[in-house]
Amino acid sequence: MSGATPPEVEVGLAAPEPGPRVEAPFGRRACPVIATESVGAYRLLAVEDHHGPAPLPGQFYMLAAADGWGGEAGERPYLGRAFSVCRSRGTRLEFLLERIGPGTDRLGRLSPGEQMLLVGPLGIGFSEPAAPSSTGVLLVAGGIGIAPIVTWAEALIASGAQPLTLAGFRSRAHTSAAQLLGGDVQIATDDGSQGHDGFVTELLEAELEHDDARAVYACGPPMMLEAVRAICARRAVQAQLALEEAMACGFGACFGCVVRTTTGYRRICVDGPIIDARDLDETWLER
Amino acid sequence: MARALGDDGRVSIGSLELEHPVLNGSGTFDAIAALRTFGDELRRRFPFAGFVSKTITVSPRGGNPPPRLWETPAGLINSIGLPNKGLRGFLQHDLPELATLPVPLIVSVAGFSYEEFRHLVAEVAERPQVAAIELNVSCPNVKSGCVMGSEPDETGALMEVVRSLTSKPLIVKLTPNVSDVAAVAEAAERGGCDAVSLINTLRAVAIDPDTGSPWLGAGQGGLSGPAVRAVALAMTLDVAARVRVPVIGMGGIERGQDALDFFAAGASCVAVGTESFRDPAAGTRIRDEMVALLAKRGFESAQSDFAKVSEPTKK
Numbered sequence: 001m002s003g004a005t006p007p008e009v010e011v012g013l014a015a016p017e018p019g020p021r022v023e024a025p026f027g028r029r030a031c032p033v034i035a036t037e038s039v040g041a042y043r044l045l046a047v048e049d050h051h052g053p054a055p056l057p058g059q060f061y062m063l064a065a066a067d068g069w070g071g072e073a074g075e076r077p078y079l080g081r082a083f084s085v086c087r088s089r090g091t092r093l094e095f096l097l098e099r100i101g102p103g104t105d106r107l108g109r110l111s112p113g114e115q116m117l118l119v120g121p122l123g124i125g126f127s128e129p130a131a132p133s134s135t136g137v138l139l140v141a142g143g144i145g146i147a148p149i150v151t152w153a154e155a156l157i158a159s160g161a162q163p164l165t166l167a168g169f170r171s172r173a174h175t176s177a178a179q180l181l182g183g184d185v186q187i188a189t190d191d192g193s194q195g196h197d198g199f200v201t202e203l204l205e206a207e208l209e210h211d212d213a214r215a216v217y218a219c220g221p222p223m224m225l226e227a228v229r230a231i232c233a234r235r236a237v238q239a240q241l242a243l244e245e246a247m248a249c250g251f252g253a254c255f256g257c258v259v260r261t262t263t264g265y266r267r268i269c270v271d272g273p274i275i276d277a278r279d280l281d282e283t284w285l286e287r
Numbered sequence: 288m289a290r291a292l293g294d295d296g297r298v299s300i301g302s303l304e305l306e307h308p309v310l311n312g313s314g315t316f317d318a319i320a321a322l323r324t325f326g327d328e329l330r331r332r333f334p335f336a337g338f339v340s341k342t343i344t345v346s347p348r349g350g351n352p353p354p355r356l357w358e359t360p361a362g363l364i365n366s367i368g369l370p371n372k373g374l375r376g377f378l379q380h381d382l383p384e385l386a387t388l389p390v391p392l393i394v395s396v397a398g399f400s401y402e403e404f405r406h407l408v409a410e411v412a413e414r415p416q417v418a419a420i421e422l423n424v425s426c427p428n429v430k431s432g433c434v435m436g437s438e439p440d441e442t443g444a445l446m447e448v449v450r451s452l453t454s455k456p457l458i459v460k461l462t463p464n465v466s467d468v469a470a471v472a473e474a475a476e477r478g479g480c481d482a483v484s485l486i487n488t489l490r491a492v493a494i495d496p497d498t499g500s501p502w503l504g505a506g507q508g509g510l511s512g513p514a515v516r517a518v519a520l521a522m523t524l525d526v527a528a529r530v531r532v533p534v535i536g537m538g539g540i541e542r543g544q545d546a547l548d549f550f551a552a553g554a555s556c557v558a559v560g561t562e563s564f565r566d567p568a569a570g571t572r573i574r575d576e577m578v579a580l581l582a583k584r585g586f587e588s589a590q591s592d593f594a595k596v597s598e599p600t601k602k
Contacts, residue, residue, distance in 0.1 A: 023326040027568030075360030078512060080565055119567060122324060246356050248363055249564035252320025255367045256356035264349050265370065270320045287504065
């Protein structure tokens with residue numbers, strides 16, 4: 001720990017209601033990559049995990065390449081990288097990634113037959129809507145944040161719900177990821193190259209204007225999640241947000257990935273990544 | 288130097304008996320959160336010979352504003368800020384759960400004054416579930432403005448305050464952010480500590496490439512991981528040469544060979560920290576690797592092995 005004097009902040013380690021979770025095998029295990037595929041601008045990575053339980057939608061894994069983890073730009077990566085499960089089929093786990101830095105660059109170059117090191121499933125998953133609504137469920141995905149929404153949509157459809165997914169992307173180059181989705185889908189692009197010309201949260205406003213009795217689940221960039229939070233708060237709509245933050249461990253050891261909630265800082269890895277939107281402090285994005 | 292390591296690999300630090308010489312670094316493993324994540328398998332395969340708690344303070348602390356982490360080449364800068372439930376919350380909520388772990392419990396405490404340390408040590412030491420106490424002296428003394436582990440006199444004065452409070456082992460966790468860490472270790476030993484542990488993190492800063500301002504919410508933090516290992520080894524060597532109490536060495540231990548290097552430098556025990564972030568079961572793996580390396584070299588018992596391994600470093 002650093003010897004620096006920390007500024008005074010609100011006190012208390014927020015302890016939320018325990019969410020649904022599947023326990024992980026203890027330790028890190030090697031799993032072979034069995035398939036890779038380009039999905040528009042993203043990359044889908046499939047591994048065979050013989051030793052782990054099936055994850056819940058919304059849970060995540062810490063991933064690293066077994067070889068060549070450390071020789072990328074800036075002599076990184078060093079730590080594992082957190083990824084939500086995009087799809088899970090028996091022992092097959094699929095992750096969606098975008099190459100944005102040394103960790104995702106290395107993972108993005110993995111080929112079938114290479115080994116990946118994995119810890120998980122970690123964190124808590126999405127919870128069923130408290131009061132099942134006959135009119136369905138609204139899912140909101142932003143960019144690569146579509147990953148956990150894909151598996152949650154599948155689970156909802158399997159349980160008889162009729163989710164409508166609103167999926168926003170930067171441009172047409174990224175929208176192929178929406179093909180991974182089951183159920184009804186509406187697309188928005190920032191540059192208007194496909195679907196609604198504008199933010200996905202504009203689609204959400206329109207849908208809630210039409211019917212605000214639906215529970216909302218969202219994953220995407222922080223600004224999008226804040227917009228979803230504010231919209232749902234204004235209309236008193238139930239919302240669960242899948243948060244993302246740089247993590248060192250993924251299992252609550254380092255206390256590095258905290259978010260400001262109404263009851264103090266909460267670790268996204270172990271008390272999230274799924275967080276009830278009402279629990280977020282309105283200033284959670286401010287530095 | 289006196290060695291706390293027995294032939295069978297067991298370690299004694301005062302009344303603290305450890306089955307093998309691998310601990311966790313304070314603040315690098317939250318056993319309660321890990322139990323929620325990994326369930327009872329963690330208890331069955333607990334990776335450390337003793338569990339060192341996250342540092343507790345008298346009052347509850349939320350910790351530093353995010354962002355709290357920055358990855359470096361082979362390392363990590365953290366600026367966590369000692370979030371904890373405070374002494375009362377720890378004793379009430381965490382201690383009963385930590386007492387269910389299959390290994391001795393070492394509680395790390397930090398005061399911002401001698402009085403706070405006195406209060407913490409007195410309250411924690413009287414609990415039967417607590418086997419030993421580690422004093423985190425990397426915090427500033429609000430009265431003197433001086434980090435208590437940065438000056439031999441400050442550390443000596445602290446030991447004078449806390450030593451008489453308990454017969455349980457007191458371990459002083461040394462900060463590397465000083466000009467002469469061994470002088471501080473000597474002061475701790477003179478004051479009656481049962482062991483010293485080192486190193487805590489090295490003061491470090493990361494710059495946000497987009498803004499040119501410090502990245503971490505608190506401005507600066509501490510560096511850990513393999514990036515600090517060579518520095519930690521040098522300090523362990525210095526300290527072990529100048530004190531008789533057992534030395535718990537740590538800093539970037541990633542593999543069995545790294546741990547052996549610390550024994551060679553004079554440590555009687557090692558701690559695994561940042562590597563547990565990458566591999567939660569790293570403690571067990573590192574110990575297995577150590578045993579395998581020693582067997583390969585034809586050594587049989589731990590003490591003679593570590594003694595032999597250390598030969599080249601003895602002057």
